[in-house]
Amino acid sequence: MSGDLxxxxxxxxxxxxxxxxxxxxxxxxxxxxxxxxxxGVIAAAAIIFYGIIYGLPAARKVVPSRVVETMxxxxxxxxxxxxxxxxxLGGNYxxxxxxxxxxxxxxxxxxFWVEAGVAVTVAGVMIKIxxxxxxxxxxxxxxx
Amino acid sequence: xxxxxxxxxxxxxFLLIAGLYIVxxxxxxxxxxxxxxxxxxxxxxxxxxxxxxxxxxxxxxxEQFQVYSNPLPHVLILTAIVVGVATLAxxxxxxxxxxxxxxxxxxxxxxxxxx
Amino acid sequence: xxxxxxxxxxxxxxxxxxPLMVVVRRGGFAWLLATAASVAxxxxxxxxxxxxxxxxxxxxxxxxxxxxWGIEYRVDRVNAFLLVLVSSIATxxxxxxxxxxxxxxxxxxxxxxxxxxxxxLAGLLGITVTGDAFNLFVxxxxxxxxxxxxxxxxxxxRALVASYQYLIMGTIGATFFVIGVxxxxxxxxxxxxxxxxxxxxxxxxxxxxxxxxxxxxxxxxLKLALFPLHLWLPNAYAYAPSAVTALLAATATKVSVYxxxxxxxxxxxxxxxxIALPMAxxxxxxxxxxxxxxxxxxxxxxxxxxxFAYSSxxxxxxxxLGVSFDSVTGLTGGVVHLFNHALTKGALxxxxxGVALRVGVVRFDNIGGIGRMxxxxxxxxxLGGLSxxxxxxxxxxxxxxxxxxxALESGAWWLAFLIVLxxxxxxxxxxxxxxxxxxxxxxxxxxxxxxxxxxxxxxxxLLVGASVYFGLDTVLxxxxxxxxxxxxxxxxx
Numbered sequence: 001m002s003g004d005l006x007x008x009x010x011x012x013x014x015x016x017x018x019x020x021x022x023x024x025x026x027x028x029x030x031x032x033x034x035x036x037x038x039x040g041v042i043a044a045a046a047i048i049f050y051g052i053i054y055g056l057p058a059a060r061k062v063v064p065s066r067v068v069e070t071m072x073x074x075x076x077x078x079x080x081x082x083x084x085x086x087x088x089l090g091g092n093y094x095x096x097x098x099x100x101x102x103x104x105x106x107x108x109x110x111x112f113w114v115e116a117g118v119a120v121t122v123a124g125v126m127i128k129i130x131x132x133x134x135x136x137x138x139x140x141x142x143x144x
Numbered sequence: 145x146x147x148x149x150x151x152x153x154x155x156x157x158f159l160l161i162a163g164l165y166i167v168x169x170x171x172x173x174x175x176x177x178x179x180x181x182x183x184x185x186x187x188x189x190x191x192x193x194x195x196x197x198x199x200x201x202x203x204x205x206x207e208q209f210q211v212y213s214n215p216l217p218h219v220l221i222l223t224a225i226v227v228g229v230a231t232l233a234x235x236x237x238x239x240x241x242x243x244x245x246x247x248x249x250x251x252x253x254x255x256x257x258x259x
Numbered sequence: 260x261x262x263x264x265x266x267x268x269x270x271x272x273x274x275x276x277x278p279l280m281v282v283v284r285r286g287g288f289a290w291l292l293a294t295a296a297s298v299a300x301x302x303x304x305x306x307x308x309x310x311x312x313x314x315x316x317x318x319x320x321x322x323x324x325x326x327x328w329g330i331e332y333r334v335d336r337v338n339a340f341l342l343v344l345v346s347s348i349a350t351x352x353x354x355x356x357x358x359x360x361x362x363x364x365x366x367x368x369x370x371x372x373x374x375x376x377x378x379x380l381a382g383l384l385g386i387t388v389t390g391d392a393f394n395l396f397v398x399x400x401x402x403x404x405x406x407x408x409x410x411x412x413x414x415x416x417r418a419l420v421a422s423y424q425y426l427i428m429g430t431i432g433a434t435f436f437v438i439g440v441x442x443x444x445x446x447x448x449x450x451x452x453x454x455x456x457x458x459x460x461x462x463x464x465x466x467x468x469x470x471x472x473x474x475x476x477x478x479x480x481l482k483l484a485l486f487p488l489h490l491w492l493p494n495a496y497a498y499a500p501s502a503v504t505a506l507l508a509a510t511a512t513k514v515s516v517y518x519x520x521x522x523x524x525x526x527x528x529x530x531x532x533x534i535a536l537p538m539a540x541x542x543x544x545x546x547x548x549x550x551x552x553x554x555x556x557x558x559x560x561x562x563x564x565x566x567f568a569y570s571s572x573x574x575x576x577x578x579x580l581g582v583s584f585d586s587v588t589g590l591t592g593g594v595v596h597l598f599n600h601a602l603t604k605g606a607l608x609x610x611x612x613g614v615a616l617r618v619g620v621v622r623f624d625n626i627g628g629i630g631r632m633x634x635x636x637x638x639x640x641x642l643g644g645l646s647x648x649x650x651x652x653x654x655x656x657x658x659x660x661x662x663x664x665x666a667l668e669s670g671a672w673w674l675a676f677l678i679v680l681x682x683x684x685x686x687x688x689x690x691x692x693x694x695x696x697x698x699x700x701x702x703x704x705x706x707x708x709x710x711x712x713x714x715x716x717x718x719x720x721l722l723v724g725a726s727v728y729f730g731l732d733t734v735l736x737x738x739x740x741x742x743x744x745x746x747x748x749x750x751x752x
Contacts, residue, residue, distance in 0.1 A: 070281075073278035077278045077282070092264070093271060223393075224437065242416075254420060
């Protein structure tokens with residue numbers, strides 16, 4: 001945790017924009033460079049940034065470990081769920097063509113949800129890695 | 145001449161050998177992982193570089209352009225990068241645990257404790 | 260409605276089970292789910308095996324993108340055989356692990372153990388079922404990464420170092436493999452294995468293709484622990500939790516052998532591999548080295564898990580020996596031994612897990628007279644040992660029989676002699692166990708031991724029983740293996 005006023009104020013200002021940028025990268029992934037992986041990392045970076053400046057307990061209050069772990073599993077489930085939905089709707093696994101009456105629209109819809117799943121898992125994993133490493137003291141005993 | 149035109153392969157080979165050398169030559173567990181990452185990076189270059197066609201554009205079909213770069217290597221390597229990140233994270237986590245169990249991250253010191 | 264989707268469900272079910280376990284976070288639930296996923300995988304594998312029995316090839320287009328552009332899942336007689344092997348071993352091991360893992364892994368980590376277990380299973384099945392070279396690499400890494408975690412869950416701190424070493428070696432292996440695939444992709448412009456097989460003959464003699472063959476061989480041989488690339492294996496097997504050791508010994512290396520077979524015979528075609536490069540000679544030499552050196556090292560081990568781990572390296576030598584003959588009999592011997600050794604080693608490590616539960620680390624000096632206190636377990640280990648030696652009426656005999664036949668067929672009678680001679684080394688280390696278990700008076704510590712719990716004995720004896728049954732009735736194993744061998748030699752064209 002940093003006591004520097006400048007850092008704390010700048011962090012508060014920046015984090016909102018980082019999260020916004022993550023959303024932009026997420027939803028713009030259809031048309032330009034971007035997508036779930038990058039968006040997830042950026043969103044996680046915002047949380048990690050918060051954790052570095054305000055301390056790990058503060059970050060854990062914003063995003064509890066339990067939520068992070070659920071995110072890790074949930075994203076994969078969303079991804080795989082889209083795949084199974086393809087089978088249910090009469091196509092093959094991960095078939096986006098059948099997700100909507102119009103195949104092109106179906107592709108959009110499929111990739112949207114898949115990328116959403118990727119973003120959730122990647123953000124979860126990155127935050128989890130940060131929590132795990134930052135939560136360990138020098139000799140293994142958990143740090144407050 | 146061929147040397148110059150194949151420069152991306154030379155860089156690939158350099159990274160490959162340098163990475164592998166670090167993995168073999170260093171006893172420090174963290175440095176080994178650094179070497180492993182460099183080694184994996186060579187693969188990214190091996191795939192990505194040939195995907196670019198000189199004069200080719202992004203693979204978006206319009207009537208203006210005939211020559212496109214191959215997007216598939218990028219997708220493949222994005223996957224490979226994720227795999228690399230996961231390996232590195234897991235490797236570092238193991239090193240942290242090893243440090244806690246042995247009090248050292250030098251290979252020879254760890255092996256000494258086991259004799 | 261479900262039937263056409265079986266190839267993909269084979270992988271997706273365990274893959275779906277894993278994140279569910281993370282979300283629910285309950286050890287008991289995770290075990291149930293892992294069991295359900297394994298049993299379902301076994302059912303699907305059997306159904307696939309039945310459907311390709313007449314030589315049909317099932318092709319599944321992922322996301323309805325037709326191959327060779329999309330990822331293709333492709334089931335033929337070769338990998339259906341492997342799918343049955345992997346999923347049945349996984350089912351036995353998961354039933355066993357309820358008692359065994361609960362004793363070795365902290366309660367709050369149980370659900371993570373089963374998550375990794377399900378991921379490992381999904382990875383192994385994925386490697387086997389996929390028809391796409393890069394997809395194969397991804398599954399290879401999924402199974403490897405989860406394996407590293409599973410090994411690191413061992414109680415001994417040496418498990419951490421073993422896992423780290425395996426991580427380094429395994430990643431180098433996988434990266435070599437992907438470099439090879441990259442070179443093939445550059446030369447053929449395709450990642451679909453069947454398509455690659457068709458395009459390769461036009462460029463077969465070019466240097467990048469030969470380099471690709473070399474990279475893939477070294478990469479895969481690191482994963483399958485061919486001597487002298489086996490250094491990660493003994494420690495990884497010795498210090499991993501018992502259930503993990505059994506799973507690894509019975510499936511992970513076997514699936515890597517399958518990858519080697521797939522690339523050698525299906526993608527490159529036997530001619531490229533065995534004529535353009537002296538692969539047969541190299542494999543033969545390394546296999547013999549594995550058989551003799553690893554068996555000799557095994558004799559001098561004090562830790563039983565390590566001893567059987569070295570024995571695994573030796574037995575892998577028999578499998579690759581079968582491959583090096585490049586004949587139907589040789590390949591049949593190799594593939595049958597792959598199946599048989601999986602049964603035997605799986606059974607042995609499961610039984611050793613039972614002993615480990617009672618005595619801790621299983622060494623020769625703390626199991627003296629164990630035959631009297633744990634008779635069922637000890638007798639099972641002896642039967643497994645007999646199968647390793649290759650005594651008639653066990654599976655080991657069947658595979659060695661075919662290997663000797665193949666050796667005689669190729670005119671190398673000295674090789675047949677060497678195969679028999681190396682079995683004598685096996686007798687030596689199996690005898691060490693017999694001597695310790697039956698001919699020593701139980702010391703006070705051993706005299707207090709109880710038999711292993713039934714929940715661990717039953718799955719272990721299932722495998723012991725199978726390794727005797729398939730030694731007598733060889734219709735399924737040799738039949739499946741010889742068909743697989745013929746399909747392999749016919750190649751991808």
